[in-house]
Structures are given as structure tokens and as C-alpha cells.
Amino acid sequence: MSVVTIERKVLEKNDEIAATNRLLFKERGIYVINIVSSPGSGKTSILECTLERLVGKIRLAVIEGDVQTDLDARRIIRYKVPAVQIVTRGGCHLEANLVRDALAKIDLEGLQFLVIENVGNLVCPANYDLGEDRKVVVVSTTEGDDKPLKYPAMFRNAGILIINKIDLLPYVNCSMARLRENALAVNPGLKIFETSCTTKKGIPEWCDWILSQTPPRD
Amino acid sequence: MSVVTIERKVLEKNDEIAATNRLLFKERGIYVINIVSSPGSGKTSILECTLERLVGKIRLAVIEGDVQTDLDARRIIRYKVPAVQIVTRGGCHLEANLVRDALAKIDLEGLQFLVIENVGNLVCPANYDLGEDRKVVVVSTTEGDDKPLKYPAMFRNAGILIINKIDLLPYVNCSMARLRENALAVNPGLKIFETSCTTKKGIPEWCDWILSQTPPRD
Numbered sequence: 531m532s533v534v535t536i537e538r539k540v541l542e543k544n545d546e547i548a549a550t551n552r553l554l555f556k557e558r559g560i561y562v563i564n565i566v567s568s569p570g571s572g573k574t575s576i577l578e579c580t581l582e583r584l585v586g587k588i589r590l591a592v593i594e595g596d597v598q599t600d601l602d603a604r605r606i607i608r609y610k611v612p613a614v615q616i617v618t619r620g621g622c623h624l625e626a627n628l629v630r631d632a633l634a635k636i637d638l639e640g641l642q643f644l645v646i647e648n649v650g651n652l653v654c655p656a657n658y659d660l661g662e663d664r665k666v667v668v669v670s671t672t673e674g675d676d677k678p679l680k681y682p683a684m685f686r687n688a689g690i691l692i693i694n695k696i697d698l699l700p701y702v703n704c705s706m707a708r709l710r711e712n713a714l715a716v717n718p719g720l721k722i723f724e725t726s727c728t729t730k731k732g733i734p735e736w737c738d739w740i741l742s743q744t745p746p747r748d
Numbered sequence: 749m750s751v752v753t754i755e756r757k758v759l760e761k762n763d764e765i766a767a768t769n770r771l772l773f774k775e776r777g778i779y780v781i782n783i784v785s786s787p788g789s790g791k792t793s794i795l796e797c798t799l800e801r802l803v804g805k806i807r808l809a810v811i812e813g814d815v816q817t818d819l820d821a822r823r824i825i826r827y828k829v830p831a832v833q834i835v836t837r838g839g840c841h842l843e844a845n846l847v848r849d850a851l852a853k854i855d856l857e858g859l860q861f862l863v864i865e866n867v868g869n870l871v872c873p874a875n876y877d878l879g880e881d882r883k884v885v886v887v888s889t890t891e892g893d894d895k896p897l898k899y900p901a902m903f904r905n906a907g908i909l910i911i912n913k914i915d916l917l918p919y920v921n922c923s924m925a926r927l928r929e930n931a932l933a934v935n936p937g938l939k940i941f942e943t944s945c946t947t948k949k950g951i952p953e954w955c956d957w958i959l960s961q962t963p964p965r966d
Contacts, residue, residue, distance in 0.1 A: 536754050568786040569870045569899060570891025597871060599897050620901060622840065622871040650898070652787045653815060653840040653869050672890040672913065673788025679817050680868070681787060683838060695890065698919055703946075728921075 547626035551661025567668035569650030675709035765844035769879025785886035787868030
């Protein structure tokens with residue numbers, strides 16, 4: 531039995547569980563995003579800005595994935611939002627079974643929007659469906675404009691791209707036009723947001739889009 | 749046969765080939781570093797600054813690892829240094845056999861210093877020995893000061909830490925003291941350099957250290 535065979539079986543098993551998660555989300559009317567990026571691109575900061583605007587408008591919950599520590603979940607619970615931390619202990623991505631287990635710890639009643647923040651890794655999480663509606667890939671301007679070309683799978687499998695840290699553009703070697711062009715060359719269907727968690731630019735547009743996916747309930 | 753067993757066998761096989769690589773480097777007196785980081789931390793930029801100072805002083809070669817594209821090797825050959833690009837086509841880390849195969853394309857005669865630039869990934873390359881003398885982990889100030897705690901294996905297995913993009917410190921939410929403290933908590937033996945490829949601060953100290961490991965030959 532080769533490593534490739536094992537890997538295919540792992541992915542098949544993962545896809546089955548992801549399909550079950552997706553069915554559960556659909557039955558309950560929960561819109562789910564899976565946020566992926568390099569370490570330090572600002573996934574948790576974007577999430578904090580998002581919660582700041584949306585808490586009280588829609589019912590949200592967060593699943594945090596990290597290799598080690600519960601630092602991110604601690605940042606999230608300050609917003610009075612249910613948060614579950616998954617610690618992979620060295621694992622380089624979340625898998626659908628970990629999300630299924632985390633769901634057991636969240637009250638899904640009335641929930642409208644679930645954010646799954648993946649492990650910081652621009653390679654491995656690309657291949658693992660968690661049952662989400664959309665993968666949202668975040669890339670920060672400080673990482674340069676070539677990342678979509680160098681890590682194409684992630685940009686190909688995502689529906690949304692958030693270009694973060696746009697406030698740092700004057701200080702870094704990154705062309706916004708080239709970054710957009712490279713991303714759209716890999717995936718012409720990408721919907722792109724540009725944000726800064728420092729100046730809050732672009733955050734309202736991003737939050738409005740979330741609200742358009744999760745109509746308020748009575 | 750479980751996935752864990754397969755993984756252990758892959759690692760054992762890798763370690764065997766890494767030991768052979770290491771023996772070859774030792775016999776020829778080549779000092780070898782394996783540079784690892786998140787995507788966009790500045791590995792290739794640090795390498796460019798390094799080549800700018802060291803070409804003509806010692807004999808160098810570079811092995812570039814990327815998921816896709818030969819963009820990095822193209823940046824390197826402008827410095828008239830032998831460079832071989834490994835494209836992993838989705839693979840999330842370099843393995844010792846890929847380095848062994850790349851070595852066959854480099855003239856090792858008289859070589860003093862070999863740089864292996866790994867795939868941008870702060871998780872998976874931590875476990876794969878390539879035969880290097882030292883793993884050098886790069887983290888940029890824009891990634892925040894919590895990364896050593898969240899991705900401890902990489903910082904534990906590295907001998908050197910380069911904190912890059914220090915010119916951006918005024919604009920980002922990163923405490924240099926906390927970053928150093930977190931890194932040393934994970935690995936008290938880390939030797940730390942602080943660099944900026946924009947202002948070139950810290951680059952001379954880093955290059956002097958390389959020269960101290962690779963004494964000029966007659």
C-alpha cells in the first residue's frame with residue numbers, strides 16, 4: 531500500500547464527513563466560511579473586526595484551529611461569541627471530523643453564521659473540505675504580490691479573496707494591481723475584498739457581504 | 749497499516765537519505781542551511797541581500813523549493829550563483845531525496861556554502877531533515893509576536909531565528925521584546941538576528957556569521 535493510496539483514502543473519508551457537516555449546516559440554515567491563509571496574514575484580526583460589527587445583528591459562532599495554544603479562541607470570546615478551539619498538536623490543517631467534533635460543543639439553535647478559522651498554512655488546508663459554503667483565502671500585502679502563482683491550489687479552491695493590511699502598501703514591495711491580476715489568473719471567479727484592520731477600511735463592505743448571505747431572522 | 753505507520757516510515761526513509769546528504773556535505777566541507785518560514789516572510793529577499801554581500805568572497809549555491817513556479821530561482825541567478833529550482837507540485841515541504849536529486853545538478857567542487865530555501869510553510873518542513881547544518885527560521889514583524897507559541901515545532905528545531913522586516917515595526921502590532929521572549933521560551937538555544945531587506949539593517953551581522961562558518965579558502 532503506497533503513501534498516495536493512503537492519502538487518497540484519508541481524503542475520501544474526509545469528504546464523506548464534510549458532506550455530512552454540509553447537510554447539517556444546510557438543514558439548519560447556517561452559512562459557513564472556512565478562513566485560510568499563511569500564519570500572520572490577519573485571519574483572527576479580520577474576524578475580530580467582523581464580530582465588532584456583526585454581534586447583535588446576526589447569531590454567530592467561531593471554530594478556531596491552531597497547531598498549538600488557545601490564544602485565538604481567547605481573543606474571540608471577548609466578543610461574547612461562542613468559540614471552540616481545536617488544537618491539532620502539530621497537524622498542519624483542519625479535517626472535517628475535527629469540525630464535526632467541535633460542532634457538538636456549540637449550540638446550533640438559531641445560529642446563522644459559522645466561521646471556521648483554519649491553521650495558518652497556505653498549502654495543506656487547500657485539499658480538505660470541511661463542509662463550508664465558501665473557502666475565504668486571506669493574503670496580506672506584506673507577503674508580496676506573487677503568492678497566488680506560488681500557492682495556486684489555495685486560490686483555485688477559494689471563492690473569496692481578502693487582501694489584508696492595505697494600510698501597509700506604502701511601505702512594502704507589493705503591487706495591488708499585480709496581486710489582483712495574479713489571483714484572477716489562477717481563479718477568474720474569485721470575489722475580492724481589500725481590508726485593513728488598523729484603519730478598518732474595507733471592513734464594512736466585507737460585513738455587508740456576510741449579511742447578504744445571512745438574512746436576519748424574526 | 750495505519751496512516752501514522754506510513755508517516756513514520758516516510759520520516760525514517762527521509763532521515764536515512766538526509767544522513768547521506770550530510771555525509772557528502774561534511775566530506776566536501778560545505779556548510780548548509782535550510783531556510784524555513786511562512787509564505788512571504790522574506791526568505792528570498794534575505795537571500796538576495798546575502799548574495800549581494802557574499803558573492804566573490806565565498807563560493808555559494810542555492811536550491812530553491814516551491815510548490816509552483818521557478819520565480820525564486822530566477823531572482824537568484826541574477827547574482828550569477830548556481831541555483832536549482834525544485835517544484836513540489838502541491839507538496840508542502842522539501843524532502844531529503846529531492847535535495848539529493850538537486851545536488852546532482854550542482855558543481856560541488858570547491859563549494860563552501862549551500863542555501864536550501866524550503867517551501868513557505870511554518871508547519872510541515874519542521875519534521876523533515878534535509879542534511880543541513882542548521883535550520884534557519886525566518887519570521888517577519890508583520891506576522892505578529894505570537895508565532896513561536898503557535899508554531900512551536902519549527903522554532904524548536906531551528907538553530908537560528910531571523911526576525912525580518914524590522915523597518916515595519918512602527919506600523920504593525922508586534923512587540924520585538926515579546927517576539928524574542930516567545931521564541932526563547934520555546935527554544936532557549938536560538939541565535940537571533942534582526943534584519944530589514946529594505947534598509948539592510950542587520951544584514952552585515954548575518955553575513956559575518958555566515959563567513960565565520962565558512963572560512964575563505966586558498
